[in-house]
Amino acid sequence: MARIFITGISGGLGLPTARALLAQGHTVAGSARSPDGRNAATIAALQEAGARIVTMDVTDTASTEAGMADAIAALDGLDVLFNNAGIGAYGIQELMTPEDMTRVFDVNVMGVQRVMRAALPHFRAQGRGTVLYTSSLIGRIATPFYGTYSASKWALEAIVECYRTELSDFGIESCLIEPGAMPTAFFDAMVTPTDTQREAAYGDFAAIPALSAQGLAQMLDALPDQRPERIAEAVVALLALPFGQKPFRTVVDHSGIGPEIERYNAALHDVTRTVLTRFGNADMLRLNA
Template structure:
């Protein structure tokens, strides 16, 4: 039986592909994005034609989130799954990002996830079931040069998800993470760069390194056909269709090396977490009460 699914960021690469994959697998989908009748009209029309309900949601706006979730529930007659994909990336020397840029980034990538979860959780708790899939990143597990602000937000999404998972587990609500590696998508072209260029002058010639590194990384991804972006949407659909209580907490999606190493970290974290929760007598919270 198909699930009633709400996905944010359906105008982006990961979101649009996941939306189409969910529709193909028979799920009732509400695809959300900012301004679906204006700047994102083309992708919104395509998703409507494929069978999606399209709703306006800006994850940085409490009112639009609340109204959008209400509209989504009304459109499909309930809600089983929330998929948080909406987000933005950064690239450049960390010191060059202004306070305003950092606040905006955290508002989208972290507080936006929290807003969406707060909007749907009363429904999930009331029905004693529900699934939240938060799309994070391998950069939320391991920091790399020139992605500092973005990586910081994804580390935050990871721990926010972990906290929500154990606090909701006895209420039948599951919270899981998808951790993609780098993929050659429009995300790279939409990266936010540091605004304080004067501050970067103090780095001398090294200030040019981030741009060269990004260009080289794009070429590297182009040479790796196995790094297929469709694998991300497949992972999301698989989680939606996996029975409650059987889903992994973290799903790594990467085929060019980094993912294998991060998986080792994830496995070790699971062991450490189990031991610590057991020592405090709260290890029952690690098991979903489905």
């Protein structure tokens, strides 16, 4: 059984994953920005189930480093990091101010980097570790009104591509999980544009994002398999695979988009291997199937 740390444990994807891993017998710790806040009841239930909870704000370096140290101490070590904490964004791209975009990137990109910098000294010292990351299908393609969110996940994908290669000699394997849209509280806390003055210039088009979001909600209601529990199942399945034989990318989607993303991923995999082979670096891909 593994010692696993999940960032954003009380959120939409972290919560069912934590429950599934605890049920499997793993030792689980997780982070929450405010354990006594609005998710206090959820946190208490996780603790009752055996999870260790640490306070961590991934937008603050000192908080992240202290939270990681607390998690490693609570788990008496660390085998698996699930870099899962994230925030959404939705709205007409021009109306997103630089400050709006910074809020998203500070969690989804810099937050991931803070967590990695806090965890990697431990993994490198022990010569082994597994890191999972929550990306998105729209970290592979861009769709209207999700430009800022997609950009943050595209950036995450690039960062993880580099971590995959740069950490391979240290025995640290990397896995990206790419979910489709899921009906979670994620949609209730999304960053939306604050430039209301420019919104008027869009006229009737300004109403389209709300209509599109309503259509997505209706679609998700009609897809009972498109649920956060599918992510938990994917994580459990990945961790059951032998070290070094896990796929680099795992698509989790039941809306019909997944196969197209998998086709794109397969093509990129071939391109990546060809480029690294020409530079003599293909061995840096060895820790993934």
